[in-house]
Amino acid sequence: MKRILGAGLFYILISACSVHHNPKENPQVYLQNPGRETKKWKLVWEENFNSPKLDTTKWTRIPAGGADWNRHMSLDDACFGWEKGELILKGINNTDRKKDERPFLTGGIWSKGKFAFQYGRIEIRAKLGSAQGAWPAMWMLAELDKYGQYPRNGEIDIMEHLNFDDIIYQTTHSHYTLNLGQKDNPKHSGTAKVNAGSYNVYGISWYPDRIVFQLNGEDTFTYPRISGVDASQWPYDQPFYLLIDQQLGGSWVGKVDPKQLPVEMRVDWVKVYQ
Numbered sequence: 001m002k003r004i005l006g007a008g009l010f011y012i013l014i015s016a017c018s019v020h021h022n023p024k025e026n027p028q029v030y031l032q033n034p035g036r037e038t039k040k041w042k043l044v045w046e047e048n049f050n051s052p053k054l055d056t057t058k059w060t061r062i063p064a065g066g067a068d069w070n071r072h073m074s075l076d077d078a079c080f081g082w083e084k085g086e087l088i089l090k091g092i093n094n095t096d097r098k099k100d101e102r103p104f105l106t107g108g109i110w111s112k113g114k115f116a117f118q119y120g121r122i123e124i125r126a127k128l129g130s131a132q133g134a135w136p137a138m139w140m141l142a143e144l145d146k147y148g149q150y151p152r153n154g155e156i157d158i159m160e161h162l163n164f165d166d167i168i169y170q171t172t173h174s175h176y177t178l179n180l181g182q183k184d185n186p187k188h189s190g191t192a193k194v195n196a197g198s199y200n201v202y203g204i205s206w207y208p209d210r211i212v213f214q215l216n217g218e219d220t221f222t223y224p225r226i227s228g229v230d231a232s233q234w235p236y237d238q239p240f241y242l243l244i245d246q247q248l249g250g251s252w253v254g255k256v257d258p259k260q261l262p263v264e265m266r267v268d269w270v271k272v273y274q
Contacts, residue, residue: 026143026144026239028111028113028114028115028116028143029116029117029118029143029144029239030044030045030115030116030117030118030120030239030272030274031117031118031119031239032117032118032119032120032274041120041121041273041274042273042274043271043272043273044117044120044272044273044274045115045117045271045272046269046270046271046272047059047269047270048085048268048269049082049085049086049087049267049268049269050085051082052082053082054080054087054109057114058111058114058115059109059110059111059114060109060110060111060112060113060114061075061080061107061108061109062107062108062109062110062243062245063075064102068247068249068250068251068252069135069137069245069247069250070108070245070247071102071249071250072091072102072104072105072106072247072248072249073105073106073107073108073245074100074102074105074106074107076100076105076107078090078092078105079091079092079105079106079107079246080107081264083266085268086266086267086268087109087266087267088264088265088266088267089106089107089108089109089136089244089245089246089264089265089267090106090107090246090262090263090264091104091105091106091107091131091133091134091246091247091248091256091261091262091263091264092104092105092106092261092262093105093258093261093262103256103258104248104249104256104258104261106245106246106247106248107245107246108243108244108245108246108247109243109244109245110241110242110243110244110245111241111242111243112141112143112241112243113143113241114241115241115242116143116144116239116240116241116242117239117240117272117274118237118238118239118240119206119207119208119274120205120206120272120273120274121203121204121205121206121272121273121274122158122203122204122206122242122270122271122272122273123201123202123203123214123270123271123273124138124158124159124201124202124203124244124267124269124270124271125199125200125201125202125267125268125269126138126199126200126202126244126265126266126267126268127196127197127198127199127200127265127266127268128161128196128197128200128265129196129197129246129263129264129265129266130161130163130164130165130196130197130263131163131164131256131257131260131261131263132163132164132254132255132256132257132260133163133248133249133253133254133255133256133257133260134161134162134163134246134247134248134253134256134260134263135160135161135162135246135247135248135249135250135252135253136159136160136161136245136246136247136265137157137159137160137161137243137244137245137247138157138158138159138160138202138242138243138244139155139156139157139158139159139160139242139243140155140156140157140158140240140241140242140243141153141155141240141241141243142154142235142238142239142240142241143238143239143240143241144238144239146235146237146238147175147232147235147238151173151174151175151177151178151179152174152175152232152235153174153235153238154172154173154174154235154236154240155171155172155173155174156172156204156206156211156236156240157169157170157171157172157173158170158202158203158204158213159202161194161196162252162253162254163253163254165196166193166194166195166196167191167192167193167194168191168192168194168196168202168215169189169190169191170189170190170191170192170204170213170220170221171188171189171190172188172189172211172223172236173188174232174233174235175232175235176229176230176232176233180230180232182229182230182233185226185229186223186224186226187223188223189221190213190220190221191220191221192213192215192220192221194215199268200215200216201214201215201216201217202214202215203215203217206236208225208237209224209225210222210223210224210225211223211236242270244265244267244270246263246264246265248261248263
């Protein structure tokens with residue numbers, strides 16, 4: 001069951017946790033105090049999607065870009081829906097090619113500039129749709145650009161699902177893994193068995209020395225910080241924001257079958273603990 005965290009209770013909760021950092025220059029950033037990772041998790045931020053519209057104090061619709069993942073991103077209302085306290089992100093055939101020449105349109109949201117956190121635990125309850133060319137993803141990028149242009153700030157892929165697979169991919173990307181090619185020292189990616197058409201809780205527990213990927217509360221893969229290698233191995237010492245999107249097509253997932261659209265990802269809730 002869902003519940004809405006009232007403003008007063010929210011203030012009391014985050015004050016009691018001693019984990020909320022609210023600097024004037026970056027009020028959207030939640031930093032975890034040193035040593036806090038050894039104590040019990042406390043809820044510091046949540047989204048239940050109970051409103052029939054997007055809460056723009058927390059989220060922005062992802063605009064189109066030139067990469068595989070955002071090539072079909074759209075702000076069009078046809079790519080978004082709300083039903084029974086769930087956000088629905090859709091991948092659809094474009095029915096108005098005069099207005100927008102792209103064959104497909106997709107919906108996604110990010111918390112860039114509105115919410116980011118450094119260390120802690122995030123959980124997202126969602127149900128994924130499957131289709132040829134469908135690529136739903138939940139992932140994270142750096143908020144403050146500490147180390148330079150992508151991929152130097154790193155990327156944390158909480159969950160990616162392809163086509164009709166019965167597994168999800170959970171991955172880290174960085175200058176170390178992509179440009180230096182260090183994908184096995186340590187291993188940077190893992191998979192986990194999943195029934196994508198059911199509701200699952202996807203998440204990570206993020207510490208100063210490791211990122212533990214999880215599915216339904218169970219640990220599935222760990223990416224550790226290691227010594228004796230290039231410093232770019234661990235850009236994960238800075239705040240990251242969240243992206244949730246229903247992507248379509250690209251070199252990894254393959255071509256889209258328009259006959260299998262629309263496809264959708266239904267997101268029930270998002271919770272962050274520190």
